[in-house]
Amino acid sequence: xxxxxxxxxxxxxxxxxxxxxxxxxxxxxxxxxxxxxxxxxxxxxxxxxxxxxxxxxxxxxxxxxxxxxxxxxxxxxxxxxxxxxxxxxxxxxxxxxxxxxxxxxxxxxxxxxxxxxxxxxxxxxxxxxxxxxxxxxxxxxxxxxxxxxxxxxxxxxxxxxxxxxxxxxxxxxxxxxxxxxxxxxxxxxxxxxxxxxxxxxxxxxxxxxxxxxxxxxxxxxxxxxxxxxxxxxxxxxxxxxxxxxxxxxxxxxxxxxxxxxxxxxxxxxxxxxxxxxxxxxxxxxxxxxxxxxxxxxxxxxxxxxxxxxxxxxxxxxxxxxxxxxxxxxxxxxxxxxxxxxxxxxxxxxxxxxxxxxxxxxxxxxxxxxxxxxxxxxxxxxxxxxxxxxxxxxxxxxxxxxxxxxxxxxxxxxxxxxxxxxxxxx
Numbered sequence: 001x002x003x004x005x006x007x008x009x010x011x012x013x014x015x016x017x018x019x020x021x022x023x024x025x026x027x028x029x030x031x032x033x034x035x036x037x038x039x040x041x042x043x044x045x046x047x048x049x050x051x052x053x054x055x056x057x058x059x060x061x062x063x064x065x066x067x068x069x070x071x072x073x074x075x076x077x078x079x080x081x082x083x084x085x086x087x088x089x090x091x092x093x094x095x096x097x098x099x100x101x102x103x104x105x106x107x108x109x110x111x112x113x114x115x116x117x118x119x120x121x122x123x124x125x126x127x128x129x130x131x132x133x134x135x136x137x138x139x140x141x142x143x144x145x146x147x148x149x150x151x152x153x154x155x156x157x158x159x160x161x162x163x164x165x166x167x168x169x170x171x172x173x174x175x176x177x178x179x180x181x182x183x184x185x186x187x188x189x190x191x192x193x194x195x196x197x198x199x200x201x202x203x204x205x206x207x208x209x210x211x212x213x214x215x216x217x218x219x220x221x222x223x224x225x226x227x228x229x230x231x232x233x234x235x236x237x238x239x240x241x242x243x244x245x246x247x248x249x250x251x252x253x254x255x256x257x258x259x260x261x262x263x264x265x266x267x268x269x270x271x272x273x274x275x276x277x278x279x280x281x282x283x284x285x286x287x288x289x290x291x292x293x294x295x296x297x298x299x300x301x302x303x304x305x306x307x308x309x310x311x312x313x314x315x316x317x318x319x320x321x322x323x324x325x326x327x328x329x330x331x332x333x334x335x336x337x338x339x340x341x342x343x344x345x346x347x348x349x350x351x352x353x354x355x356x357x358x359x360x361x362x363x364x365x366x367x368x369x370x371x372x373x374x375x376x377x378x379x380x381x382x383x384x385x386x387x388x389x390x391x392x393x394x395x396x397x398x399x400x401x402x403x404x405x406x407x408x409x410x411x412x413x414x415x416x417x418x419x420x421x422x423x424x425x
Contacts, residue, residue, distance in 0.1 A: 006116075006145075007069070011059065014076045014110045018052050021083025024090040024102070032089050038251050039258065044082050046266050051079035053269040058282070067125045068282040073117035075268070081111040100163075107159035112151035112186075115193030116144040122197045126205055126216045137200070144193050151186060188238050195231055198223070219275040226268055230261040301353045385409050386420040393421070 025045050033041045055075035062068025087106040091099050123129065123137040201223070205216045236243045247254040276282045375395045382388045389407040397405050408417035 006073075010110060010113055011073060011076060013108055014073075014080050017080045017083050017087075017105055017108055017110060018048060018076070020102070020105055021080070021086050022048055022052075024083070024086035028086055028089040028093060031093060032086075038254060040255075041085075043258075043262055044085055046262070047082040048079055050266045050268045051075045051082070054272050055079060057269075057273055058276070062276075062282055065282055067121055068276070070117050070120035070124065071282070074114055074121060077110045077112075077114045077117060080108070103159065107156055109152050109155040112155075112190060113145075113148040115190055115197060116141065116148045118194055118197040119144045122200045122204065125201065126208060126212065129204065140193075140196065140200075144197075147189050147193060151189065187234070191231070191234055191238060195235060198227065198231070215275075215280065222271040222275055226264050226271060230265055233257055233261055301350065389420040 022045070025048070029041065035041065052075075055072045058068045058072030059076065062072065084106060087102055091102040091106065094102070119137070119141045123134065123141060128134070129137065201220055205213070205220060208216055237247060238244075247257075375392070378391055379388065382391060389409065392407050393405045406419045406421070409420055410416075411418045
């Protein structure tokens with residue numbers, strides 16, 4: 001029963017909420033865009049897609065890997081948090097019996113289970129731990145599950161009580177002691193447990209050696225790069241009073257920080273597939289041959305280059321009616337300079353990253369015509385058959401990137417073809 005709840009019911013409800021949240025966003029965009037100057041409405045769509053697409057990859061392709069399923073559950077439940085605003089806005093705009101259904105789905109606070117799924121992933125990644133370590137980590141898994149159930153149940157109870165006449169007023173009287181969505185106490189519990197799970201991952205990977213260590217380290221660095229800035233920003237706003245007041249007094253600074261952090265999170269559909277398909281940190285079985293993996297790797301780099309350029313272009317377009325003095329004043333200077341700096345850095349190192357990917361898949365990029373010209377010139381200086389076979393095999397391998405290559409030469413004694421290097425029969 002417990003496994004059915006975590007592996008079937010919660011993901012199904014989360015998928016329903018994400019799907020309805022996407023529909024609600026498009027239905028309410030015209031009436032909601034620009035309503036909140038502190039948080040652009042279009043970011044709800046971007047976050048929904050980033051988390052939802054990544055979750056689909058892991059849940060569909062990694063059904064045979066408990067680690068992939070757990071991480072997919074984390075991304076899927078995180079995506080539901082970005083469905084709340086579109087669903088709430090649609091309920092405000094619509095009238096009739098549909099509103100009750102929208103409010104009921106909106107009341108399913110499935111992001112309360114984020115920490116549980118992430119602790120499940122941290123417990124088994126990169127490899128299942130010893131019995132002693134597993135028993136210790138199961139404590140945090142159970143604590144996260146219990147916290148999620150309590151928060152989920154309280155918010156669902158709030159919705160149920162609100163349907164009774166006078167129930168909403170009675171519940172508001174308990175608002176100070178009951179953690180509810182939108183309050184600091186609710187997210188404090190979730191984010192602290194989530195941050196703890198992220199902190200455990202490097203500790204668990206410390207004993208790996210060789211290739212496994214490099215692959216896992218790359219994956220953890222990607223997670224730290226994408227989630228770290230946003231998680232730190234949320235924790236600071238939850239627990240550091242002066243920082244919270246600063247964000248309230250300077251909405252432009254807060255918007256700049258949000259956009260800076262979100263631009264990294266939005267790379268999830270590229271970074272996570274790159275790690276699981278190219279470096280095989282998880283057992284995700286998709287119909288993806290080496291050519292698709294290569295294309296995905298190069299697309300990830302190009303996407304990283306495009307993110308700051310697109311973000312900066314979008315910002316300039318939104319504020320196209322403002323003067324240059326207003327555009328380059330206050331905290332906006334920090335936002336613009338950050339976007340320009342990120343664009344310059346990514347453009348500067350784009351070729352280096354693409355060359356590194358080429359070496360990873362094909363060792364180097366070579367001009368076939370240049371190889372052929374050099375081969376003809378070098379052959380003239382070769383006197384031995386074995387040296388000729390080595391030269392020809394090496395140059396052909398550089399041009400075609402073959403798994404194996406051998407040059408067969410007629411042996412006059414036996415009358416058979418043979419490899420002078422004795423590498424093929």
